[in-house]
Amino acid sequence: MHAISTLLAVSKLSGRLQPAGEYGEQLRAMLPRNCPTEVTAAIREHKPELLALLGREFVALRSDALNETVFFAADDQVRAELLSAGADESCIYTRDELRELVKQHRRAPLTVDELLRLHRAKRTFNGRIAHTPMNENEPSETRQKNENT
Numbered sequence: 001m002h003a004i005s006t007l008l009a010v011s012k013l014s015g016r017l018q019p020a021g022e023y024g025e026q027l028r029a030m031l032p033r034n035c036p037t038e039v040t041a042a043i044r045e046h047k048p049e050l051l052a053l054l055g056r057e058f059v060a061l062r063s064d065a066l067n068e069t070v071f072f073a074a075d076d077q078v079r080a081e082l083l084s085a086g087a088d089e090s091c092i093y094t095r096d097e098l099r100e101l102v103k104q105h106r107r108a109p110l111t112v113d114e115l116l117r118l119h120r121a122k123r124t125f126n127g128r129i130a131h132t133p134m135n136e137n138e139p140s141e142t143r144q145k146n147e148n149t
Contacts, residue, residue, distance in 0.1 A: 002086025003049035006042040008060065008069060013039065019054050027051055049085050056081055065112045066119050072098060090123035097129040 001009070010017055013032055020028040027047050031040070043050065057074035071092045073079040079092050093101075101118075104110060110118075121127060 001038070001042040001046075003046040003053060004060075004082065004086040006039065006046050007050060007053065009039045009042070011060070017043070017050055017054060019051055024051065024055065027054075053081065053085055058082060065115060089126060090119070093129070096131075100129050100131055 007017065010029070010031065013035055015029065015031040015035065017030075018028050020026040027043070027050060029040075029043055056078045058078050059072045060069055061072075062069050068088075068091060071082050071087055073082055073092055073094050075094060075096075079094050082092050083089055101110070118129070122129070
């Protein structure tokens with residue numbers, strides 16, 4: 001079990017992990033009484049990684065549409081830390097990627113099928129969602145004006 005799968009297992013049990021101690025060097029685990037021993041062992045094993053993750057800006061949520069857990073990371077550094085903790089690369093979306101999805105959704109609402117295709121393409125090609133100007137030859141002011149309309 002990786003640090004990420006440990007964090008998700010705790011969440012699935014409706015438990016919580018939070019840094020404790022004067023400098024956040026301790027880990028407080030609030031777990032149900034019937035918590036599997038594999039989960040408590042994984043918490044002990046991955047304590048340093050879990051403490052590091054809990055200090056980072058990200059959100060993990062289960063998507064029914066995608067049928068998996070996705071992570072929304074503040075930036076590329078948090079993305080890299082999620083990767084090293086065991087998160088699936090195709091399931092991590094940075095703030096910039098989300099910003100582009102929201103822009104697209106404002107222009108023309110995305111359907112669940114389109115989101116699924118986009119997510120599959122991200123996985124298949126190990127890709128990222130990036131900003132692409134409408135026309136590379138347009139001056140940046142014109143591109144920005146077009147994007148705002």
